[in-house]
Each structure stands twice: as structure tokens, then as C-alpha cells.
Amino acid sequence: MKKFLKWAGISLVVLILIYFIGPRPATPTLSPELPVISADLIQLEKDIKTSEATFPLKPDNAARIIWADSTQKQKTKYSIVYIHGFGASWAEGDPIHKQLAAKYKCNLYLARMYDAGVTSPTAFQGLTPENFLAGAKHALAVGKALGDSVIVIGCSAGGLLSTYLAATHPEIKALVLYSPCFAVYKNALSISTGPWGKQMLHLLMGDYRNNTHYAPDRANYWLTRYSTNGLLTLQQSMNAIVKPETFASIKMPVFIGYYYKDEENQDKVVSVDAMLTAFEQLGTPAAQKRKAALPNTGDHVIASHFTSKDLPSVFNETDRFLKEVVGL
Numbered sequence: 001m002k003k004f005l006k007w008a009g010i011s012l013v014v015l016i017l018i019y020f021i022g023p024r025p026a027t028p029t030l031s032p033e034l035p036v037i038s039a040d041l042i043q044l045e046k047d048i049k050t051s052e053a054t055f056p057l058k059p060d061n062a063a064r065i066i067w068a069d070s071t072q073k074q075k076t077k078y079s080i081v082y083i084h085g086f087g088a089s090w091a092e093g094d095p096i097h098k099q100l101a102a103k104y105k106c107n108l109y110l111a112r113m114y115d116a117g118v119t120s121p122t123a124f125q126g127l128t129p130e131n132f133l134a135g136a137k138h139a140l141a142v143g144k145a146l147g148d149s150v151i152v153i154g155c156s157a158g159g160l161l162s163t164y165l166a167a168t169h170p171e172i173k174a175l176v177l178y179s180p181c182f183a184v185y186k187n188a189l190s191i192s193t194g195p196w197g198k199q200m201l202h203l204l205m206g207d208y209r210n211n212t213h214y215a216p217d218r219a220n221y222w223l224t225r226y227s228t229n230g231l232l233t234l235q236q237s238m239n240a241i242v243k244p245e246t247f248a249s250i251k252m253p254v255f256i257g258y259y260y261k262d263e264e265n266q267d268k269v270v271s272v273d274a275m276l277t278a279f280e281q282l283g284t285p286a287a288q289k290r291k292a293a294l295p296n297t298g299d300h301v302i303a304s305h306f307t308s309k310d311l312p313s314v315f316n317e318t319d320r321f322l323k324e325v326v327g328l
Helices: 002-020 041-052 096-103 129-146 157-168 197-205 229-241 244-248 272-281 311-326
Strands: 064-066 076-083 107-110 147-155 174-178 208-210 225-227 254-258 289-293
Touching: 041 064, 041 129, 076 096, 076 129, 076 157, 096 107, 096 311, 107 129, 129 147, 129 157, 129 229, 147 157, 157 174, 157 229, 157 244, 174 311, 197 229, 225 229, 244 272, 254 272, 254 311, 272 289, 289 311
Parallel strands: 076 107, 076 147, 147 174, 174 254, 254 289
Antiparallel strands: 064 107, 208 225
8 A cells, every 4th residue: 555655646746747847838029119111191001901902801801991081091180099809800899999080080090910800710820929919019000100199999809919019109199998808707718828738728629619609790700710729829918918017017098998797797708807907007197097897888898889788888988088088
């Protein structure tokens, strides 16, 4: 019996060592440097259309500029950039982003992140934290060309990417975050970046995720099938960005809106607690940051007509922030 216990103990130690020295996903190398784009706005729009036409996209999923005045196509005092979330599209923030841009006569850029909107059944197979962020950096570069000052709106994982932009580009005028993904609900993905994380993720979830619950109209604007590599990339991106020093570096006005009614009725896609922790860690002066629990929205995606049950509250809270804090 003693010999058995001895060997059992040795085996347990060996297994623990094998686990902790096992392979881990690479640590991302993120850079805040923005790409160079055309300063000629007519040419810039052409460049965006030409680039988007090279991808196999579902109808109406391409990135686009919404001009404050389509007859003039000139730079505006403020521009708004919308950065959508994981596997979503510009429709994730529709109509709120268009309503805000129209009210304040802003040029609006509706970005498209890596592989979003594609018809390929292997979407996100090549997603990395670096090329995920690249879409957001391109969006900010476009926003800077479209307006003298840029307001960035990010939803879910787009809020995560927008947070990195705000921490590294203090010239951003204001940051609006809808249900930002600073942690998945109950940290369900955290294991994926630990030892053997990639292997365990594939073991538990398979090679691909299929979203079969979307109605056909919504399914046109969200990926319904994607590689689970995308989930690994999402957690890697959170690990790289969600740090106290990131939030402390943000000094501009910030608004965070999210679905929360009570412990049972709240956002169960991403963590509300993580949002509230981030809010407290912001370097933004107290008078210039606002948060709003929106109990009647009823969904993680609070700003889309496809999902939100209370679009007026989302618009009104954001509008109040832009008027009273940002000074639009």
C-alpha cells in the first residue's frame, strides 16, 4: 500500500509538471501605430470600397463612410467611428450610431473587423490579436481623416479594441463603450490561454462554433459559423489589453452603457463586474466619465434594432453624455 501511494504521488507530481510546462498560446505584440491612408477624402472612400470588394462578403456588410453631407463629402468638426464586436457588423450599433452622427452633423465611419461579414465557413481561422486590432487602428485613421476630432464608439469586443486605442491615442475626443468585453461572463474563456489552453478549447468546443439561433435577417449581419481560434484570439486580446495601467492611461471623457437589471437579469455574454472595475480604474476625471445600467435593453447588444428592447434609453444616455460632458 505504501509503495502504491508513493508511485501515485510521483505520478501526480509528474502530471502536474506536464500540465504547467505544457504549450501556451503566444503573447500578443500590439502596436498603437496607425496605418497611412489617403488624405484625399474622395480617394479614401474609393480605396475603402475597392478594398472591401476583394472580400467574399454577405450583402450589405462592407465598411463604409456615412457622410454628414453627401453632396459635399468634406471633413467635419467631429467624426464618429463605430467599431463592432466579435463576429458582428455595423448593424450591431444601428440605428444609434447613425442617429448620433446625424444629430451632430458628423461624418461617420462604420468599420469592419477582420473576417467579419464573410461568407467563408472557416471565418476566424486566421484571426490573431494583431490583425484583430489592425481593423480598429485603420478605423481610427479613417476617423482622423474625416473629422478634426474623433469620437470612438465600440461595442463588446469592439469596446475592448476601442479601449486600447483610447489608451494609446490621447487625441481621441471621447470614448463610448456599449457592453465592452473586458471579460467573458464568468470568465468562461480564461482557461484557453493557460497551459494546453488551445488544446482544451478545441476539445471542449470543437473546431467551429455554429450560431443557429439567429433569425435570417440578423444572420446576414453576424457570423453564423466561425473557427474557435477566434475565441482564443479574443481571450489573448483581453489578456493584453485589460490591465489597470491601460485604463489609467485613458484621460478623455468616457461613457459605458450596459444591460443590467439585477443579478438574474443582466448581460450574460460579457462581465458587468469587469466593466465596473474598469470604470473605477479609468484615468478620466470623475466629472468626465459616466456609466449607465440600462435595465430594459434586455440584451448584450444594446444599440441594435435587431436585439435591443430599449433603443431610446441608449440614445438618450449617450446623447446626454455627448452634450453635457463632451460639449457637442
